[in-house]
Amino acid sequence: MNVVRRALLVFIPLALVATGVMFLFYRAQVDASVAIAKAGEERVVTIGRQRLLVALGSMVSDLRLLTTEPDWQRWLVEQDPGGRQDIELEYAAFAEAKAIYDRVRFIGLDGRELVRVNWSERGARIAPQGELHDQSQFDYVRRSLALAPRELYISPFDLSVEGGKLEEPIKPMLRFGAAAYDAAGQKRGIVVLDYLGRYFLDRVRVLGGSSRGSLWLLNAEGYWLRGPSADEEWAFMYPDRLDRNMSVRYPAIWMRISRGADSGQFSIDGSLVTFARMDPRSAMMQDGFDGSTGVGADAAWILVSYVPEDAILASAAAMKRNLILAGVALLMLFAAASGLVARYWTQQIEADRAMKKLAEQLQRDNLELDALNKELESFSYAVSHDLRAPLRAIDGFSQALIEDAGLQLDQASHDHLTRIRQAAQRMGMLIDDLLKLARVTRAELEVGRTDLSATAASVVGELRRAAPERAVEVSIAPGLSVDGDPMLLGVVLENLLSNAWKFTGKAANPRIEFGRIEQDGEPVYFVRDNGAGFDMAYADKLFGAFQRLHDNKDYPGTGIGLATVQRIIRKHGGRIWAEAAVGRGATFYFTF
Amino acid sequence: MDSGRTILLVEDNADDQELTLRAFQKNNISNRVVLARDGEEALDYLFGTGPDGRRKHGLPQVVLLDLKLPKVDGLDVLRQIRAAEDTRLLPVVILTSSKEEQDLLAGYRLGANSYVRKPVNFDEFVEAARQLGLYWLLLNETPPR
Numbered sequence: 001m002n003v004v005r006r007a008l009l010v011f012i013p014l015a016l017v018a019t020g021v022m023f024l025f026y027r028a029q030v031d032a033s034v035a036i037a038k039a040g041e042e043r044v045v046t047i048g049r050q051r052l053l054v055a056l057g058s059m060v061s062d063l064r065l066l067t068t069e070p071d072w073q074r075w076l077v078e079q080d081p082g083g084r085q086d087i088e089l090e091y092a093a094f095a096e097a098k099a100i101y102d103r104v105r106f107i108g109l110d111g112r113e114l115v116r117v118n119w120s121e122r123g124a125r126i127a128p129q130g131e132l133h134d135q136s137q138f139d140y141v142r143r144s145l146a147l148a149p150r151e152l153y154i155s156p157f158d159l160s161v162e163g164g165k166l167e168e169p170i171k172p173m174l175r176f177g178a179a180a181y182d183a184a185g186q187k188r189g190i191v192v193l194d195y196l197g198r199y200f201l202d203r204v205r206v207l208g209g210s211s212r213g214s215l216w217l218l219n220a221e222g223y224w225l226r227g228p229s230a231d232e233e234w235a236f237m238y239p240d241r242l243d244r245n246m247s248v249r250y251p252a253i254w255m256r257i258s259r260g261a262d263s264g265q266f267s268i269d270g271s272l273v274t275f276a277r278m279d280p281r282s283a284m285m286q287d288g289f290d291g292s293t294g295v296g297a298d299a300a301w302i303l304v305s306y307v308p309e310d311a312i313l314a315s316a317a318a319m320k321r322n323l324i325l326a327g328v329a330l331l332m333l334f335a336a337a338s339g340l341v342a343r344y345w346t347q348q349i350e351a352d353r354a355m356k357k358l359a360e361q362l363q364r365d366n367l368e369l370d371a372l373n374k375e376l377e378s379f380s381y382a383v384s385h386d387l388r389a390p391l392r393a394i395d396g397f398s399q400a401l402i403e404d405a406g407l408q409l410d411q412a413s414h415d416h417l418t419r420i421r422q423a424a425q426r427m428g429m430l431i432d433d434l435l436k437l438a439r440v441t442r443a444e445l446e447v448g449r450t451d452l453s454a455t456a457a458s459v460v461g462e463l464r465r466a467a468p469e470r471a472v473e474v475s476i477a478p479g480l481s482v483d484g485d486p487m488l489l490g491v492v493l494e495n496l497l498s499n500a501w502k503f504t505g506k507a508a509n510p511r512i513e514f515g516r517i518e519q520d521g522e523p524v525y526f527v528r529d530n531g532a533g534f535d536m537a538y539a540d541k542l543f544g545a546f547q548r549l550h551d552n553k554d555y556p557g558t559g560i561g562l563a564t565v566q567r568i569i570r571k572h573g574g575r576i577w578a579e580a581a582v583g584r585g586a587t588f589y590f591t592f
Numbered sequence: 593m594d595s596g597r598t599i600l601l602v603e604d605n606a607d608d609q610e611l612t613l614r615a616f617q618k619n620n621i622s623n624r625v626v627l628a629r630d631g632e633e634a635l636d637y638l639f640g641t642g643p644d645g646r647r648k649h650g651l652p653q654v655v656l657l658d659l660k661l662p663k664v665d666g667l668d669v670l671r672q673i674r675a676a677e678d679t680r681l682l683p684v685v686i687l688t689s690s691k692e693e694q695d696l697l698a699g700y701r702l703g704a705n706s707y708v709r710k711p712v713n714f715d716e717f718v719e720a721a722r723q724l725g726l727y728w729l730l731l732n733e734t735p736p737r
Contacts, residue, residue: 380692381690381692381694384689384690384691384692385659385660385688385689385690386660386689388689388710388712389605389607389608389689390607391712392607392608392611392689392710392711392712392714392717393607393608393611395712395713395714396607396610396611396614396714396717397607397610397611398714399714399715400611400614400714421713421714424712425712425713427712428712428713435692439693
């Protein structure tokens with residue numbers, strides 16, 4: 001459970017940071033997408049307007065060309081019937097060449113068609129005289145007839161109506177008209193071009209291909225000429241569709257556009273709207289025409305790019321998908337890493353806890369040990385004081401008895417009293433040695449440089465003083481010194497050397513040697529004698545307290561000395577062992 | 593030996609009292625030995641605070657002081673001896689069974705003049721008594737009163 005908690009502790013900040021970074025990255029991507037979309041749409045709309053105006057301009061040029069045509073002068077003013085035919089042929093050639101005009105017409109001052117060339121994909125056709133109609137009822141005719149020289153009329157962009165009904169399939173139409181004056185300045189009629197609006201709309205469609213959203217063409221009233229769908233287009237031509245316009249469908253957007261700015265760009269509800277107003281008159285003027293239009297009160301079409309939010313964010317959305325995938329992968333990676341970290345962490349904590357527990361246990365053990373040592377100390381104290389007093393009494397009063405009643409005692413009783421005294425004295429020694437062992441056991445090591453050679457020499461000196469009658473050959477290797485407790489190491493040498501001294505007591509040429517050898521790269525110290533030795537079969541009993549391998553009568557001792565030596569060597573982290581043979585001496589080796 | 597010089601033996605163990613007196617005797621030490629069986633008796637004798645009232649005798653030549661005593665223990669007795677103006681310089685020899693380091697240290701720290709361990713072997717005890725008597729009763733000059 002703790003592992004899970006720690007994993008979360010690692011994972012959550014990592015995950016938050018990673019998510020935050022990815023979110024910021026995504027936001028930057030979105031901002032970039034919006035900026036790119038804005039610039040792109042502005043370009044589409046601006047270039048679109050320019051191209052459309054250039055297209056209009058070329059139509060204005062066409063019209064101008066036709067009104068300056070000299071052939072109708074020959075026909076109408078000079079009454080040359082060949083002139084008419086020439087005009088017909090020329091109009092047909094013109095329509096054929098341009099391939100964008102539905103009809104090319106010359107209409108007389110009374111409003112009747114004088115020449116008409118119809119054009120379709122199949123080719124141009126000159127209308128015979130019988131098919132020419134009076135067109136005076138049409139607004140574009142009346143308004144064109146009223147034009148002054150160098151004036152031009154552009155009709156509203158709408159659908160062609162034939163015999164009071166919309167032509168099917170619908171035929172978007174834009175009519176250009178200009179009056180034709182003779183050389184004397186007399187008005188003779190009008191030239192009218194019926195432009196097939198679908199080519200214009202095709203241009204818009206092609207331009208729209210560069211837009212991220214939809215590119216619409218609106219008239220000044222907000223009706224779609226090219227719009228979201230065919231049903232929405234030309235709605236002003238259908239009485240039952242009058243509500244299908246911008247002001248109804250996109251009131252907020254229309255409100256901004258209809259304020260009258262020439263162009264602009266704005267965002268509404270996340271959608272990006274870019275628009276530019278097109279005044280066809282600007283196309284006329286570039287060609288030296290002046291004139292009026294029927295396009296509308298503000299005489300404008302509006303090119304609108306509408307990019308819904310999801311289209312703007314299309315690239316950002318792809319990025320979002322990738323980011324989410326990467327994010328999920330990253331989070332999974334983090335989760336795995338957090339798990340590992342948490343496991344390691346938990347192991348660490350548990351190890352620490354175990355260590356602490358161990359330390360506490362150690363402290364408790366130490367306290368217990370201290371208490372035990374105290375107990376041992378007071379026990380030793382009591383032994384030291386109280387156990388020896390009765391022995392002293394036994395020994396003392398036995399001696400008193402020998403002295404005071406010596407003459408009344410027979411030899412056996414005398415001997416018994418002596419034995420009592422010896423026993424008491426031996427017990428006194430035992431007690432003293434036991435106390436020494438206890439003292440060694442609880443002593444704290446006080447390590448210093450210890451000169452073993454000098455210590456050995458002084459021990460041997462003591463032994464010689466105590467038994468000046470003995471001739472023992474002693475060899476001590478010079479310059480042996482180690483780091484250890486000088487007092488305790490003194491006890492070691494004292495025990496080993498006095499043992500050697502003791503057990504060579506019956507040797508013919510007693511010899512004792514203290515030295516050092518190398519064994520497995522480790523210095524090993526030894527005390528060797530050529531005394532009584534012992535049977536190696538009992539070597540394991542050698543260092544036990546009270547263990548003796550010799551008769552007390554031959555070699556008196558308490559059996560505690562080697563136990564004490566072993567404790568001291570062990571306290572120094574060393575080992576002690578012996579090699580011996582009965583009657584051929586013994587060697588005690590020890591290391592630190 | 594000058595038998596006018598008194599020894600104060602502070603010893604609770606009757607056996608040891610007996611053996612000590614015997615050891616003195618064997619060494620022909622005939623000085624008066626005053627026995628105190630515990631620390632309190634010893635202090636009463638030295639400071640005249642006992643039932644027999646004011647001190648009617650002089651200070652002993654030497655005090656032989658056991659450490660393990662009933663009532664007031666030896667180290668306390670030594671401390672009080674060294675604390676009082678009269679007895680501050682009085683020779684005190686600790687005569688005890690123990691040769692535990694802590695006792696030795698405490699004894700000397702409190703101003704014992706000597707520390708002698710009672711041996712188990714009576715022969716050695718006699719020898720120790722001989723040397724003590726020789727030194728403290730004959731050789732040593734007590735500080736002037």
